[in-house]
Amino acid sequence: MSNNHEHRRPLRPSTFASAVTDWFDERIGVRTLIDMARKKQVPIHRHSIWYYLGGVTLFLFIIQVITGILLLFYYRPGADTAFESIRFIMTKVQFGWLVRSIHTWAANLMILAAVMHMFSVFLTKAYRKPRELTWITGVLLLALALALGFSGYLLPWNELAYFATKVGTEITGAVPFVGKHMLELLRGGPQVNDATLSRFFGFHVALFPALFTVLLGIHLLLVQKQGMSTPLNIEKKKEVKSIPFFPNFLLRDLLLWLIVLNILAILAVFFPSELGEKADPFAPAPAGIVPEWYFLFMFQILKMLPPKILFVDGDVFGVLLFGLAGLFWLLIPFLDRSSQKGLQSRNFTYIGIAAIIVVLFFTILGWVS
Amino acid sequence: MKTTIVLVTTTLLLVGLLVSTTMNTQQRPREDQCFVCHDMLEDEATVAFRSDVHRSAGVSCADCHGGDRFEEDMDIAMSSAKGFIGIPRDIAISKACASCHDDEERMRNAGYTGPIGQLASLRHSAHAQGTHSGEELVLQCTSCHGAHGIRPVKDPRSPVSPLRVVSLCASCHSDPAFMRTYNPSLPTDQLAKYRTSVHGQRNLAGDPRVTTCVDCHTAHDIKPANETTSSVNAFRLPATCGKCHSDAEYMKPYDIRTDQVSEFTTSVHGIALLEKGDSGSPSCNDCHGNHGAMPPEVTSISHVCGTCHSLNAELFRKSRHKVEFERLGKPECETCHGYHAVQPATEELLSLETNTACGSCHGHERAPVGYRAANIMRGLLDSLQITVALADERLHAAEQKGMEVDDIRYALRGAKQARLQSRTAIHAFDLDVFREVMDPGLLTARNALRDAEAANSEFFFRRYGLAVATLIITLNVILLILYIRRLERKDRAVA
Numbered sequence: 001m002s003n004n005h006e007h008r009r010p011l012r013p014s015t016f017a018s019a020v021t022d023w024f025d026e027r028i029g030v031r032t033l034i035d036m037a038r039k040k041q042v043p044i045h046r047h048s049i050w051y052y053l054g055g056v057t058l059f060l061f062i063i064q065v066i067t068g069i070l071l072l073f074y075y076r077p078g079a080d081t082a083f084e085s086i087r088f089i090m091t092k093v094q095f096g097w098l099v100r101s102i103h104t105w106a107a108n109l110m111i112l113a114a115v116m117h118m119f120s121v122f123l124t125k126a127y128r129k130p131r132e133l134t135w136i137t138g139v140l141l142l143a144l145a146l147a148l149g150f151s152g153y154l155l156p157w158n159e160l161a162y163f164a165t166k167v168g169t170e171i172t173g174a175v176p177f178v179g180k181h182m183l184e185l186l187r188g189g190p191q192v193n194d195a196t197l198s199r200f201f202g203f204h205v206a207l208f209p210a211l212f213t214v215l216l217g218i219h220l221l222l223v224q225k226q227g228m229s230t231p232l233n234i235e236k237k238k239e240v241k242s243i244p245f246f247p248n249f250l251l252r253d254l255l256l257w258l259i260v261l262n263i264l265a266i267l268a269v270f271f272p273s274e275l276g277e278k279a280d281p282f283a284p285a286p287a288g289i290v291p292e293w294y295f296l297f298m299f300q301i302l303k304m305l306p307p308k309i310l311f312v313d314g315d316v317f318g319v320l321l322f323g324l325a326g327l328f329w330l331l332i333p334f335l336d337r338s339s340q341k342g343l344q345s346r347n348f349t350y351i352g353i354a355a356i357i358v359v360l361f362f363t364i365l366g367w368v369s
Numbered sequence: 370m371k372t373t374i375v376l377v378t379t380t381l382l383l384v385g386l387l388v389s390t391t392m393n394t395q396q397r398p399r400e401d402q403c404f405v406c407h408d409m410l411e412d413e414a415t416v417a418f419r420s421d422v423h424r425s426a427g428v429s430c431a432d433c434h435g436g437d438r439f440e441e442d443m444d445i446a447m448s449s450a451k452g453f454i455g456i457p458r459d460i461a462i463s464k465a466c467a468s469c470h471d472d473e474e475r476m477r478n479a480g481y482t483g484p485i486g487q488l489a490s491l492r493h494s495a496h497a498q499g500t501h502s503g504e505e506l507v508l509q510c511t512s513c514h515g516a517h518g519i520r521p522v523k524d525p526r527s528p529v530s531p532l533r534v535v536s537l538c539a540s541c542h543s544d545p546a547f548m549r550t551y552n553p554s555l556p557t558d559q560l561a562k563y564r565t566s567v568h569g570q571r572n573l574a575g576d577p578r579v580t581t582c583v584d585c586h587t588a589h590d591i592k593p594a595n596e597t598t599s600s601v602n603a604f605r606l607p608a609t610c611g612k613c614h615s616d617a618e619y620m621k622p623y624d625i626r627t628d629q630v631s632e633f634t635t636s637v638h639g640i641a642l643l644e645k646g647d648s649g650s651p652s653c654n655d656c657h658g659n660h661g662a663m664p665p666e667v668t669s670i671s672h673v674c675g676t677c678h679s680l681n682a683e684l685f686r687k688s689r690h691k692v693e694f695e696r697l698g699k700p701e702c703e704t705c706h707g708y709h710a711v712q713p714a715t716e717e718l719l720s721l722e723t724n725t726a727c728g729s730c731h732g733h734e735r736a737p738v739g740y741r742a743a744n745i746m747r748g749l750l751d752s753l754q755i756t757v758a759l760a761d762e763r764l765h766a767a768e769q770k771g772m773e774v775d776d777i778r779y780a781l782r783g784a785k786q787a788r789l790q791s792r793t794a795i796h797a798f799d800l801d802v803f804r805e806v807m808d809p810g811l812l813t814a815r816n817a818l819r820d821a822e823a824a825n826s827e828f829f830f831r832r833y834g835l836a837v838a839t840l841i842i843t844l845n846v847i848l849l850i851l852y853i854r855r856l857e858r859k860d861r862a863v864a
Contacts, residue, residue: 087775087776090773091773091775091776244860248856248857248860255850258842258845258849259846261842262839266839269831275775
């Protein structure tokens with residue numbers, strides 16, 4: 001294979017970089033990949049801005065991995081050590097406060113970017129054939145990101161984290177038939193305690209990141225394989241402008257990443273993560289316990305449901321409702337037949353807008369109440 | 370005719386019956402037939418009843434024993450049909466007393482001016498607690514007042530009169546075998562202690578005005594001292610003692626001050642006890658004793674204060690001041706701190722001005738060694754206090770900036786603890802002992818101040834660091850924008 005590339009002219013023969021590229025090209029044919037990237041085109045139109053959200057999410061995930069590994073050097077899971085180790089990170093470790101703050105803020109921004117990315121894909125119908133699998137892996141990645149957020153929230157073992165986890169895991173108990181077992185599986189027993197912390201730590205640093213990486217690999221491979229989707233109304237136009245993925249689109253991506261990094265740094269310094277009070281399982285729950293903002297809409301809906309709906313307990317009804325909604329959302333590419341045929345499917349546009357309104361409305365309601 | 374005879378006969382019979390009934394009534398004696406008969410018999414109870422306050426108030430035997438006081442026929446008068454109950458037992462005794470003593474109108478009409486509702490008080494008292502099975506009260510009214518020879522409380526012959534009530538209470542409370550059956554943990558030496566007190570000695574000498582058991586514990590509403598409603602509970606004791614000791618008119622014959630309670634209420638102990646509700650703070654009895662109340666003497670005052678301030682007392686006893694104070698006849702703690710009006714011990718006590726705790730003896734020329742030591746101690750204490758205050762202020766500033774300073778604050782507690790310990794160490798009146806505590810405390814405080822300053826500096830470092838980082842990133846953003854524009858211009862030119 002290397003012989004096929006021997007005749008090629010290096011990009012910049014005089015530079016050290018091209019020599020390194022040549023070295024790799026002779027062994028693994030790296031120039032083929034570069035050529036592929038150069039040939040890959042990204043459509044440019046009035047909705048192109050949404051293409052960057054996936055890249056931002058990826059960038060924030062990379063930051064999460066790096067800061068997470070740094071935190072792992074000092075974090076010690078356990079009811080007697082977790083809070084103390086976080087305090088140690090915040091006060092004694094050089095730039096420990098910054099790493100923790102960036103980890104917390106990047107987690108929130110990553111979920112925000114992922115949610116926006118998902119809704120942009122939904123409203124531009126980018127899930128339509130042949131990108132059904134990209135959509136499914138994307139939805140699963142968002143679910144994993146939420147799970148990472150939920151499991152990570154408990155790790156500082158402070159008062160707020162403890163009671164929010166207690167309330168959050170209690171909701172799992174409402175799942176019909178298997179709820180109680182799921183609750184015990186999550187908590188490692190009937191109560192939130194040391195066992196829960198160990199379990200959540202395992203989920204947060206091993207299981208979920210591993211699954212996330214595999215799914216992310218498939219997701220990115222599919223994106224590279226299938227290229228960027230063009231919205232239906234743009235696709236019908238005779239001529240759609242495009243730019244090369246490499247280096248033009250990638251440089252724009254990099255530009256946005258730098259801006260996000262700046263925002264992240266400002267947030268981390270001006271609004272650093274708080275340490276809070278150490279969790280005391282015997283203390284009464286403090287007033288105003290609410291979950292993280294990305295669970296707030298579900299929490300608010302569950303709170304507002306009447307105790308009984310059609311002979312079913314309100315919370316059971318709510319959990320079933322969310323389960324069905326999630327399944328519906330996952331199977332959208334197969335349910336939206338019109339977009340599969342290249343037709344505008346206004347009903348699914350309305351569904352998407354309705355979902356955004358519901359999420360926003362109940363999140364704001366949960367926030368203000 | 371027959372009808373007329375029947376009518377006349379019936380009328381005569383009715384008139385006869387009416388006359389006979391009227392005559393019977395007129396013939397019934399108005400005297401208390403119970404007393405008339407029993408007085409003739411001269412039994413012990415009736416002899417005692419002759420001088421009973423109740424007899425003069427018109428109370429009959431039948432009022433307590435039941436029966437008909439006006440019936441001459443003994444069998445009828447003392448029949449169950451007439452409500453005769455014989456000798457009342459247990460609670461029936463107190464209920465019989467309460468049948469009148471709970472009736473305020475009746476009591477006031479009889480000229481009685483004392484309290485009403487004694488049985489209700491008794492039922493809520495210590496004498497209603499821990500009774501033997503089946504008993505409602507440990508004692509009945511008659512247990513203290515007697516049954517038939519009851520006299521007014523002020524009558525010296527009454528068992529509850531001021532000069533006799535102490536012995537009356539002691540008849541049970543000084544009997545360990547008896548008391549053990551009710552409250553084994555209660556001491557039984559109250560009377561013995563009382564007799565050693567000024568109160569007890571004056572009482573023994575025949576002074577009815579000094580306090581007795583009932584003046585402090587009350588007569589009927591006696592509560593265990595650990596109950597907050599008890600008149601001898603620590604929180605209420607100053608008011609109880611103050612009833613007499615704050616009454617200038619009442620205390621006039623004894624020629625003693627009456628400002629003890631008012632001084633105590635402004636003292637560090639009084640404020641802690643009465644305003645802050647600190648049950649660990651001393652009340653009157655903690656220094657003066659309970660039943661054996663006496664003013665602590667010059668030689669014993671350090672032992673009194675030392676029961677709580679044990680470390681201070683121990684250091685003082687080993688100090689050179691102990692010997693000097695004894696030689697000068699000065700009371701130990703009181704010389705510097707006062708007694709009823711003890712104020713919080715501040716660094717001011719180490720002041721060397723004239724008429725201050727140290728300065729009154731240690732002058733620059735009179736006692737230069739002590740003068741120098743006090744000066745150094747004061748200087749070190751001030752340094753520690755200022756450093757701790759500064760560290761506190763800088764920590765607060767750092768916290769306000771969102772910095773995490775829990776560790777430093779925790780460390781600073783060590784310096785605050787050293788400040789407290791150094792105040793104790795002063796009582797050794799030895800600079801070396803004092804510095805053993807003070808020097809590590811000062812070091813801790815200085816380290817905490819340094820760390821607090823570092824936390825504040827770190828805040829600014831973060832801000833400056835952010836500014837630099839933002840500047841670099843923004844510069845990169847601008848360069849990247851320019852590069853992309855150039856690249857795309859070039860691409861367009863090629864196209």
